[in-house]
Amino acid sequence: MVNSFEIRLPDDWHLHVRDGATMKDVVGHTGSQFGRAIIMPNLKPPVTDAQGALQYKQRIQHALVGQPAFEPLMTLYLTDRTTPEMILEAHAKGAAYAAKLYPAGATTNSDSGVTNIAAMDDVFAALADTGMLLLLHGEVTDSAIDIFDREAAFLETILPAIIRRHPTLRIVFEHITTEMAVDFVEAAAPNVGATITAHHLLANRNHMLAGGIRPHFYCLPILKRDSDRIALLRAATSRNPKFFLGTDSAPHAIEDKESACGCAGSYTAAQAMALYATAFEEADALSNLEAFASLHGPEFYGLPINTDRLVIERKAQIIPDRYTFGPSAVRPFFAGTSLQWTTHRA
Numbered sequence: 001m002v003n004s005f006e007i008r009l010p011d012d013w014h015l016h017v018r019d020g021a022t023m024k025d026v027v028g029h030t031g032s033q034f035g036r037a038i039i040m041p042n043l044k045p046p047v048t049d050a051q052g053a054l055q056y057k058q059r060i061q062h063a064l065v066g067q068p069a070f071e072p073l074m075t076l077y078l079t080d081r082t083t084p085e086m087i088l089e090a091h092a093k094g095a096a097y098a099a100k101l102y103p104a105g106a107t108t109n110s111d112s113g114v115t116n117i118a119a120m121d122d123v124f125a126a127l128a129d130t131g132m133l134l135l136l137h138g139e140v141t142d143s144a145i146d147i148f149d150r151e152a153a154f155l156e157t158i159l160p161a162i163i164r165r166h167p168t169l170r171i172v173f174e175h176i177t178t179e180m181a182v183d184f185v186e187a188a189a190p191n192v193g194a195t196i197t198a199h200h201l202l203a204n205r206n207h208m209l210a211g212g213i214r215p216h217f218y219c220l221p222i223l224k225r226d227s228d229r230i231a232l233l234r235a236a237t238s239r240n241p242k243f244f245l246g247t248d249s250a251p252h253a254i255e256d257k258e259s260a261c262g263c264a265g266s267y268t269a270a271q272a273m274a275l276y277a278t279a280f281e282e283a284d285a286l287s288n289l290e291a292f293a294s295l296h297g298p299e300f301y302g303l304p305i306n307t308d309r310l311v312i313e314r315k316a317q318i319i320p321d322r323y324t325f326g327p328s329a330v331r332p333f334f335a336g337t338s339l340q341w342t343t344h345r346a
């Protein structure tokens with residue numbers, strides 16, 4: 001039995017750190033385990049241009065002072081008003097690595113998202129020309145489509161056309177949740193990859209809904225069947241370079257989750273790598289964790305692999321009940337659960 005191992009320092013290719021007074025309470029959790037993180041732009045108002053991204057990056061760096069640091073890799077939030085010139089400017093200023101497409105209304109703070117994806121061709125072409133990536137929240141928002149089918153509907157109706165029209169654009173189908181998405185990404189061209197969260201590797205919809213409704217398991221895309229979880233675990237542990245780590249750690253104040261209309265998002269940043277190690281051990285694949293967490297992401301993004309290292313030890317930890325989150329608290333995913341793994345930077 002493996003009791004301790006080291007891997008190259010991982011990166012988180014999908015992270016929410018929020019803004020303002022709460023940010024300093026969450027960024028150190030990421031810095032304690034990750035070298036870089038792709039920062040989601042779904043603030044209120046969203047980060048839509050070069051200047052906004054550069055300013056947000058400065059605020060993150062300021063919040064990191066005195067804490068374990070990571071490098072924030074910024075993204076632009078696409079809206080109906082995004083122009084190709086805005087993409088070119090962000091690239092020229094080194095302000096963003098990628099642009100994020102939220103179909104309008106898909107998730108937390110997505111009201112300003114794109115209403116007509118077919119009208120985005122020039123913007124996607126500018127991304128492809130600059131070598132920036134397109135990150136997709138891959139769910140349709142049509143109220144007639146069942147919430148458990150929204151990812152499948154996106155990959156049946158929208159994604160193939162984007163891939164066909166932009167064959168050189170690097171596309172990340174983010175936080176995939178279904179066996180169908182795994183099959184789709186495996187069959188797609190090499191410029192199409194996917195991130196997988198720890199919570200989708202560890203939980204299914206029964207965790208959220210059987211024996212009581214548990215709002216801290218509510219995230220988007222919503223947890224699916226256990227057969228889907230098993231397919232995600234197979235993909236993550238397969239050493240296929242299309243699949244890489246993205247926590248989608250999404251902190252919300254506890255009262256915003258435990259509410260008659262609770263927010264979507266699970267907070268995994270503080271134990272992220274211990275959670276992934278738990279999932280990989282279930283699949284008897286700890287030896288493939290480094291490829292998924294530390295090698296495939298940089299390869300897909302065209303960035304160097306980190307030189308620092310992370311130690312992963314078999315040492316039990318109980319996930320705390322809550323962390324300070326500005327004036328309130330955030331309850332971590334799997335709070336109160338004992339994990340068999342602990343991590344620290346070498």
Ligand code: NCD
Pocket residue numbers: 016042107108109137218219220221248250251264265266
């Ligand atoms: C995210 C958030 O809270 O910002 N929520 C979530 O459930 N994942 C938004 C998102 O990535 O969908």
Ligand code: ZN
Pocket residue numbers: 014015016040248250
């Ligand atoms: Zn997210």
